[in-house]
Amino acid sequence: MKNVNKTKAKPIDKTTLMEWYSEYLLTHGKRPESVYLFAKKHQLTESAFYDFFSGFDSLEQAYLVHFFDRSLELAAQIEHFQEMPAREKLLNLYFILFENFKLNRSLILLLLKGDLVQQHRLLRALKSRHKQFSQRLSFDNEDFFEKAPEFLKQFNGKSKEGVLWLHFVSVLEFWKKDDSLGFEKTDIYIEKTIDTGFDVVSNPIMNKVLDLGKFLWKEKFQMG
The missing domain is CATH 1.10.357 (Tetracycline Repressor; domain 2)
Incomplete structure (x- = not known):
């Protein structure tokens, strides 16, 4: 998605996770190896990710x-x-x-x-x-x-x-x-x-x- 904003002060929400994930996909051409590593990259707990998505499948949908x-x-x-x-x-x-x-x-x-x-x-x-x-x-x-x-x-x-x-x-x-x-x-x-x-x-x-x-x-x- 366009205009990715990775400012740490920005509240974490569904849109923010989608922006981060799309940036990763476009840069690497594949999914992150795990939700844990993806969350860690953005200084989140894994459970914070699951507050919005059940996994990469639901995020991509x-x-x-x-x-x-x-x-x-x-x-x-x-x-x-x-x-x-x-x-x-x-x-x-x-x-x-x-x-x-x-x-x-x-x-x-x-x-x-x-x-x-x-x-x-x-x-x-x-x-x-x-x-x-x-x-x-x-x-x-x-x-x-x-x-x-x-x-x-x-x-x-x-x-x-x-x-x-x-x-x-x-x-x-x-x-x-x-x-x-x-x-x-x-x-x-x-x-x-x-x-x-x-x-x-x-x-x-x-x-x-x-x-x-x-x-x-x-x-x-x-x-x-």
């Missing part, structure tokens, strides 16, 4: 939730945001969210570089928060989801929240591989898939993330 919550706060400041159609709310939120991701791309790519099991752990808390947001969306035109490929509907019991989550996962995977300037292709992907009722996600782009989508929706690994 907090980053994506933080970016999502902050982006939603910014989107809510847009004039008439609450009265916007659901599609426009999604577009505004995702454009802001992926702009925040761009500002912290090195950190997010480090967090997401693991295998499917590791990615599942990282996305657990975000999936729950995303579901809460999706439940508040009202789609007047039901054919919005009728256009979604059948495999999307089958994975999540045809729930609105499930289709929206799997779509979000596809955007995240696309963004990770996007090599266009300013990641403008990701913006196009967001707009095209949302504007067409996810009809575009039946193309080869979505097929590349199908295995991850299947994994995230398996019963024994279902998040939230």
Whole structure:
């Protein structure tokens, strides 16, 4: 995260620990060897760390939730945001969210570089928060989801929240591989898939993330 402040007089809180941890990840390219050593480096007791996080897994999950919550706060400041159609709310939120991701791309790519099991752990808390947001969306035109490929509907019991989550996962995977300037292709992907009722996600782009989508929706690994 940006603007790391390591002043010892600063009160220890969740944000401070996240700043210290992200600095360590970006500098070393890997986790600290233990919570004890990480806490000791910053002159904390190990128990002080556990006042805010149960371990490195929960700390890492907090980053994506933080970016999502902050982006939603910014989107809510847009004039008439609450009265916007659901599609426009999604577009505004995702454009802001992926702009925040761009500002912290090195950190997010480090967090997401693991295998499917590791990615599942990282996305657990975000999936729950995303579901809460999706439940508040009202789609007047039901054919919005009728256009979604059948495999999307089958994975999540045809729930609105499930289709929206799997779509979000596809955007995240696309963004990770996007090599266009300013990641403008990701913006196009967001707009095209949302504007067409996810009809575009039946193309080869979505097929590349199908295995991850299947994994995230398996019963024994279902998040939230």
